[in-house]
Amino acid sequence: MDFSYSDEQRMLSDSLEKLFTAHNTAAGGGTAAQADKLWQACAETGLIGLTVPEDHGGLAGSSADVMVAAIQIGRHAVQAPFLSTAVAGAGALRLAGSDAQQAQYLPALAEGALKVACAFGEPDARYDLADVDTRAAAQGDGYVLNGAKSVVFGGDDAGLLIVSARAPDTERHDQSGLSLYLVDADADGVERTAYALTDGRGAADITFNDVKLPATALLGAQGGGYDIIEAVSDLAAAAICAEALGALEKVIGLTKEYLGTRRQFGKTLGEFQVLQHHLADMVLEYEHMKSLVYEAGALAGSDDTVARQQAVSAAKVVVAEEGRRICQQGMQMHGGIGLTEEFQLGQFVKRVAVADFAFGDADHHIARYGGHMARAAAAAFGETEGHHG
DSSP states (O other): OOOOOOOOHHHHHHHHHHHHHTTTTTOOOOHHHHHHHHHHHHHHTTTTTTTTGGTTOOOOOOOOHHHHHHHHHHHHHHHHHHHIIIIOOOHHHHHHHOOHHHHHHHHHHTSOOEEEEEOOOOTTTTTTOOOOOOEEEETTTTTEEEEEEEEEEEETEEEEEEEEOOOOOOOTTTTGHHHEEETTTTTTTEEEEEEEEETTTTEEEEEEEEEEEOOOOOEEEEOOOOOHHHHHHHHHHHHHHHHHHHHHHHHHHHHHHHHHHHHETEGGGSHHHHHHHHHHHHHHHHHHHHHHHHHHHTTTOOOOOHHHHHHHHHHHHHHHHHHHHHHHHHHHHGGGGGGGGTHHHHHHHHHHHHHHHHTTTHHHHHHHHHHHHHHHHHHHHHHHHOOOH
């Protein structure tokens, strides 16, 4: 896919390059004070409110703009909860929120005062977004929430949780029975176990024990949450693919630099033809991946569900498969130093590893893409049969 940055996107990319370099994000997460300082700096540049509408203090950016930002985030191994708040959280509020809900939450989100996390996945559900056993029972004018969510990106310090749940009388895998609810992360009955993912970013497992919610907690239509959940998950999946693309650019760059400086047998490693070929393979795989990630970024916000899902699934599969090969080649050519915790190559390899499994692994997305192809083939066959009949 031919994708060129607009003038505004180049400015966004350049400003984030300067911001992350100044904060030395590639050195690691840093202290809590440093993380807060970076978060506020991101808000001041407009990054947190990138997709928030202008009348709520944002920049009204597109999914392609998110991709531009996410590539820089991956290049600099930024651990701030951009994905959970600015992509998934803002996406859910933008797509399903009422005017009152958007006015209440989006301005605070855009200015960096509110962190949001989407709690969709459940233990043992794998990547089936309809496999939800969390229940929201009507009680008076509100609801009572019970259930558990796992591996919630940004759930470790989010102030607002967007939770998928179903009515007690609906079946566990019923897509039409799902709704979304806004939950104060500090409400009575909310318990979270926070931890760091492989790449250092925060996540949490969260349980809800008789959490009382007001009527205004319902986000979107009752029982109509599944399409929003899928759309938000695709926004997040496309963004994490873009992060991986930025991280892989660094893996290749670090490998090329190492081959050009490390000497053995009187010459640099980059002068050995076999290593030149391995590096060329890495670059070719990266360029192939780049086109698919760009397409996913461009279509992640599309109303064409089939085109969106196919583009996102294709990007996820290639990031998982070719991204893993690029990282393996890079680490192998670095030798022992590539395996050390102190060397920065590992930060970017871990970033790609998390992107591999987040929001659906390769098997899940191959099955989803294949399902679309099978339905298209069946429809075409049916039309042909009808024509001949």
